[in-house]
Every structure is written in structure tokens, then in C-alpha cells.
Amino acid sequence: MDKLFEYSNKLIRETDTTFFRYMYNEINWKSRMIGLVGARGVGKTTLILQYIxxxxxxxxxxxxxxxxxxxxxxRFIDLADAFIKQGGKYLFIDEIHKYKEWAKELKLIYDYHKELKVVFTGSSVLDIKKGTSDLSRRAVIYNMQGLSFREYLQLFHNIQSNIFSLDEIIAHKVELPDLPHPLRLFSSYLKTGYYPFAMDEDFGIRLNQIINQTLENDIPMYAEMNVATGRKLKQLLSIIAKSAPFKPNMTKIAKMLSASRNNIADYCLYIEEAGLIAQLRDQTGGIRGLGKVDKIYL
Structure with missing residues (x-):
């Protein structure tokens, strides 16, 4: 356990605190158990280390x-027991979905150790959502998105901006004194600005790693898919990447992938939940509205 403390303290000391994500001030850090969920690479680990x-x-x-x-x-529960005996009060567990029985053990930690505050993160959004049903009355779950345009401007171009509501943006009430012509940077943001590591030299490599990990491991593990089905996810994302934004023809896509139409709708939902695409649904009410997608965005 001494090695865990050594590693923990080293990471905390080395953490940069010059830029904070929007979520930092939205979390109620006083809660006994907090879950921070989001796509790989959006900055969850950095955020919790900054808070510490x-x-x-x-x-x-x-x-x-x-x-x-x-x-x-x-086990987690054994770590919590030993940690409390050494005067521990705050336990942060990163990438919690890598541990098989994480939800059950967090439930036990919450019930047995009322003096301990726990914060956990997870990149496998689907697996976390599946597990948090056991923690519904215990953990407060926050979903962390990638960089907003405002954060992108601040992080990469040192341009400060106020937070504007959607209504203010639609009503053209947004003013950026330091950026009178924002379209050029907005275009750049749409291409590469979602991830905090966008300016790194190895950005393309890291992005591919995130996509592959999500499609080859996270989704198949959650949905109990075989290898062949996992490959179809890659093919589907490739089709979406070449066409987005577009109104999907599920029947046509199903033929291209040699899969059933219903399966394609499920695959799209999995990829959406994993944070790789977004689906715009119509406002049709009742049962008819379920699963009816007007457009898919990358």
C-alpha cells in the first residue's frame, strides 16, 4: 500500500493547475460518493488530481x-478498510470499470464507511451506466463532455470569454471583444478542438487509440459481442465519418454491413453512448418516436 501512496503523491505534485475544465466548479465535492463519467481523453483524471x-x-x-x-x-473494500485505519478520508479511484465487481464493492464501501468520501471515474460510459444502477441512491453521477468552444479558446489561444446560454447565442447577443472574427478558430475547433490534448504532436495517434479502445473493447465487452460483430462497429463508424452529418438509411447501411436493420440502430446507440457520435431525433411522441433518427453527427 505504501507504493500506492508514493504513486498517488507523485501524480498530484506533477499535476498542472493553470487551466480548469468547466466541470470543476459544477461538481458538489461535499457529496459522499461522486462518479465522473465521460469519453476517453476528455480530462477526467486531470480534473480530480487538480481538485486534490x-x-x-x-x-x-x-x-x-x-x-x-x-x-x-x-479488493476495493480491503483497500478502503486499510486506508481508513491509516487516517484516510478521501479515496479517488480512476478507470473504475477496469475492476469487475466495482459497483458492488463501492456499495459496500458506502454502507460500511460513512466517514469516507469516494470519487470514481470511468471512461467506458456504457459499463458505468450499467453499474451505477446499483448505486442509484448512493452516488451522484456527473457526465463530462469534451472542450467547449469557450474552453478551447482559453486553453489553446489564451482568449477569455464569458459563458453564454443557447438562447443568447441564438439571439446573437454574444460578444467576443478579443475575437471579432471567430469563424476561423471555430472551424479549427470543430476539427480538432474537442480533446484537451488536441495540440499534442501525437494527437492523431492518441485519437485513433481512443477510438479503437472504445470500438474493440468497451462496447463489445458491454454488449457481449463477438469479434466479428466488433469489426462491424468499425465499419459503421467509417461509414458515418465519410457521410456525417446525414440522415441515415438504416436499411441501406444494414445491407452494407451484412447485418439486420435493428442491429444497426443498436450499434449506433452504443457508439453514441460511448461519446463518438451524436444522433438527432425527431419530436414524434409515443412509441413511434423511439429510435427514429433524423441526423447523425460525428
Missing amino acids: KQNLNLAETLYVTAEDFYFVEN
Whole structure:
């Protein structure tokens, strides 16, 4: 366990605190159990490390990742027991979906250790949503998106902007004194500005890794797909990437992938829940409105 503290303290000390994501101020950090869910690469780990560095006593705080080899032979509940005996008050668990029985053990930690506050993150959005049903009355779940245009301007171009509502934007009440002609940067934002690591030299490689991990591991594991079906997800995303935004013809896409029409609708839903696409649905009410998609966006 000493190694966990050593690793935790090192990461916290090295965390940059010059830029904070929007979610930092939206989370009620006083809650006993907090879940932070979002697509891979949007900055969840950095956010929780920033909070620790800015607000907590390191002697009472432990950050761990569920991918650590420590959890090959040790359970979350055992870690919590040992941590509390050493005066621990704040436990942060990253990539929690990597641990098989995470939801059940978090439930036990919540019930057995009322003095302990737990924050966990998960990148496998589908798996987290499946598991949080066991924690519905215990954990407060926050869904973290990628960079907004305002955050993009601040992070990459050092341009400050107020927060504007959708109504203000539609009514053309937005003024950016430091950016009188924003369209050029907005176009750049739409291409590469969603992820905080967009300006890194290896951006393309990291983005491909995120997509592959999501399509090859996260979704198939959640939906219990075989390898062949997993490949169809890649083919489907390729079709969407070449056409988006577009109104999907599910029958035509099904023929292209040699799959049933109903399966295509399910695949699109999985990819949407994983944060890789967005689907615009019509306002048809009742049962007829379910699953009716007007447009798909990448």
C-alpha cells in the first residue's frame, strides 16, 4: 500500500493547475460518493488530481487507478478498510470499470464507511451506466463532455470569454471583444478542438487509440459481442465519418454491413453512448418516436 501512496503523491505534485475544465466548479465535492463519467481523453483524471492538489490534505487522500496490479490480489473494500485505519478520508479511484465487481464493492464501501468520501471515474460510459444502477441512491453521477468552444479558446489561444446560454447565442447577443472574427478558430475547433490534448504532436495517434479502445473493447465487452460483430462497429463508424452529418438509411447501411436493420440502430446507440457520435431525433411522441433518427453527427 505504501507504493500506492508514493504513486498517488507523485501524480498530484506533477499535476498542472493553470487551466480548469468547466466541470470543476459544477461538481458538489461535499457529496459522499461522486462518479465522473465521460469519453476517453476528455480530462477526467486531470480534473480530480487538480481538485486534490488545490483542496485536500495529502496525508488523508489517496488516488489509485483500477488498472494497478495491486488490484489483481486486493479488493476495493480491503483497500478502503486499510486506508481508513491509516487516517484516510478521501479515496479517488480512476478507470473504475477496469475492476469487475466495482459497483458492488463501492456499495459496500458506502454502507460500511460513512466517514469516507469516494470519487470514481470511468471512461467506458456504457459499463458505468450499467453499474451505477446499483448505486442509484448512493452516488451522484456527473457526465463530462469534451472542450467547449469557450474552453478551447482559453486553453489553446489564451482568449477569455464569458459563458453564454443557447438562447443568447441564438439571439446573437454574444460578444467576443478579443475575437471579432471567430469563424476561423471555430472551424479549427470543430476539427480538432474537442480533446484537451488536441495540440499534442501525437494527437492523431492518441485519437485513433481512443477510438479503437472504445470500438474493440468497451462496447463489445458491454454488449457481449463477438469479434466479428466488433469489426462491424468499425465499419459503421467509417461509414458515418465519410457521410456525417446525414440522415441515415438504416436499411441501406444494414445491407452494407451484412447485418439486420435493428442491429444497426443498436450499434449506433452504443457508439453514441460511448461519446463518438451524436444522433438527432425527431419530436414524434409515443412509441413511434423511439429510435427514429433524423441526423447523425460525428
